[in-house]
Amino acid sequence: MSLLRLCRIRMAAGALLWLTATLAMSAPYVRINTAASSIGFVSTQMNVPTSGHFGRFAAQVRFDPAALVQDSAQVTIALASTDAGNAEATGMLADKDWFDTAHWPEARFVSSSFRELGGNRYAVAGTLTIKGHSVPVTSVFVATPVVGGIRLDGQLPLSRKAFAIGVGQWADTSVVADRVVVVFHLLVQP
Amino acid sequence: MKRYTRFAMALHWLMALLILTTLPLGLVMEDLPLSPHKLQLYAWHKWIGITVLALWFVRAAWRMTHPAPALSAGMPHWQQLAAEWTHRTLYLLMILIPLTGWLMSSALGFSVVWLGIWKLPDLVAPDHALGETLKHVHAWLNDGLMAMLGLHLAAVLQHEFILKDHLLRRMLPGRD
Numbered sequence: 001m002s003l004l005r006l007c008r009i010r011m012a013a014g015a016l017l018w019l020t021a022t023l024a025m026s027a028p029y030v031r032i033n034t035a036a037s038s039i040g041f042v043s044t045q046m047n048v049p050t051s052g053h054f055g056r057f058a059a060q061v062r063f064d065p066a067a068l069v070q071d072s073a074q075v076t077i078a079l080a081s082t083d084a085g086n087a088e089a090t091g092m093l094a095d096k097d098w099f100d101t102a103h104w105p106e107a108r109f110v111s112s113s114f115r116e117l118g119g120n121r122y123a124v125a126g127t128l129t130i131k132g133h134s135v136p137v138t139s140v141f142v143a144t145p146v147v148g149g150i151r152l153d154g155q156l157p158l159s160r161k162a163f164a165i166g167v168g169q170w171a172d173t174s175v176v177a178d179r180v181v182v183v184f185h186l187l188v189q190p
Numbered sequence: 191m192k193r194y195t196r197f198a199m200a201l202h203w204l205m206a207l208l209i210l211t212t213l214p215l216g217l218v219m220e221d222l223p224l225s226p227h228k229l230q231l232y233a234w235h236k237w238i239g240i241t242v243l244a245l246w247f248v249r250a251a252w253r254m255t256h257p258a259p260a261l262s263a264g265m266p267h268w269q270q271l272a273a274e275w276t277h278r279t280l281y282l283l284m285i286l287i288p289l290t291g292w293l294m295s296s297a298l299g300f301s302v303v304w305l306g307i308w309k310l311p312d313l314v315a316p317d318h319a320l321g322e323t324l325k326h327v328h329a330w331l332n333d334g335l336m337a338m339l340g341l342h343l344a345a346v347l348q349h350e351f352i353l354k355d356h357l358l359r360r361m362l363p364g365r366d
Contacts, residue, residue: 046233047306050299085299088224175226 028064028071029150029188036187039077043084043160044177052090055081061188063150065122065143068114073124077107097168104131109156120144128156130163141184149189156182192259193360201249202361205242205284209339212238213332233306236295240304243288250281262355276341283335290328297321 040053056078063071079099084090094101111126120142128137141154160166160180161173170176194202212235219231258277261270295302296312298321303309314320349357 045229047303048233048301092224169226172226175229 027190028062028067029190030062031189032059032061033149033187033189034058037185039075039182039184039186041183042181044179045175047177050085050089052082052084054078055083057081059186061152061186063114063143063152063188065116065150068116068122071111071114071124073109073111073126075109079105079107079130097170098166100131109137128158128163130165133163135159135162139182139184146187149187152184152186152188154184156184158182191356191359193362193364194259195256196363198249198252198256199361199363201245201252205245205249208238208242208245209284209335212242213335216332233303236291236302237305239288239291240302240310242284243292246281246285246288250285253281259360262349262353262357272341273345276338276345279334280338280342283331283338287328287331287335290324290331294321294324294328297324 034057037059038053039057040051042049042051044050054077057075059073059075061073061075063073080094080101082090082093082099084093093099107128107130109126109128111124113125115123115125117123117140121140122143123138123140125136125138127134129135135158137156137158139154139156141152144151144153158180159178160176161171161178165180166176193199215231215235215238219228219235222228222231261273292302292310293313296314297317299316301309301312346358349355
């Protein structure tokens with residue numbers, strides 16, 4: 001038997017094993033472990049990237065890499081729980097010019113479709129609603145199976161102006177950049 | 191009268207200009223309400239401070255390899271000592287102040303991006319309590335700097351208008 005053929009057989013066997021393993025664990029991941037998950041963001045002021053995070057959020061996720069058509073995600077963030085990474089900035093976020101949390105307490109993402117990008121990478125398209133503005137957005141994430149669940153680590157870039165976040169004197173994007181990147185690490189369990 | 195070299199003069203006056211810009215900027219910006227203008231001032235303050243820090247190494251290297259031009263003959267010993275130690279303290283403050291500024295910026299979770307182009311490494315991990323402490327040290331060192339600059343300037347005025355030995359010319363271009 002030639003070496004090449006041996007390799008082919010081994011590869012086929014490997015693929016079969018992988019397929020079996022995938023089918024065996026194809027139960028969808030549906031329960032989000034909030035304690036082991038986080039949602040934050042990176043904003044940029046004067047070209048200085050600054051990290052912040054959201055203290056409270058809730059999510060209904062159904063993620064099954066083998067059945068992307070059926071997958072869905074709904075994430076709701078309590079904007080009053082935002083920590084901008086600096087007390088002065090955090091104190092300002094509730095203001096009318098920023099989140100106006102008195103009128104718009106939540107940010108909400110609702111998925112419309114999932115797409116496989118290859119190599120554990122996926123894209124999810126959906127609608128993000130903040131301050132009454134609903135905007136189509138796309139997030140790319142990596143799904144990593146771990147013991148007892150799957151980790152979804154990804155980013156969602158957005159335009160703050162599209163949601164009227166930071167208006168009035170803050171509208172100038174040469175100081176606070178328009179682009180804000182939401183960064184998430186979710187642990188979803190079966 | 192023997193003067194400093196043109197290179198030393200250029201460094202001295204450039205750093206004087208930068209320090210006398212960023213120091214008042216620092217005093218003013220802290221108490222401003224948060225606004226885009228305030229963020230701009232903070233950025234400029236840090237850019238200038240980091241520039242001073244970089245120039246410090248050039249200047250210190252020059253100074254270590256070149257003796258300062260002689261002081262006036264017959265200057266009392268205590269005045270020579272005072273001049274020596276004021277200059278030593280000024281050199282020390284010129285490196286400690288930008289360094290503590292950079293450190294506090296890192297500790298408070300803000301990287302320093304020089305001229306908005308070059309992201310400097312964070313010297314310490316974010317630590318709010320450390321950041322607050324460094325902020326006080328930074329301010330305290332600046333109080334020291336203002337006192338030393340006052341002494342420096344008083345000495346210039348004394349030599350220029352009371353002793354009339356025109357020591358200032360050592361730091362001004364012109365013919366010997």
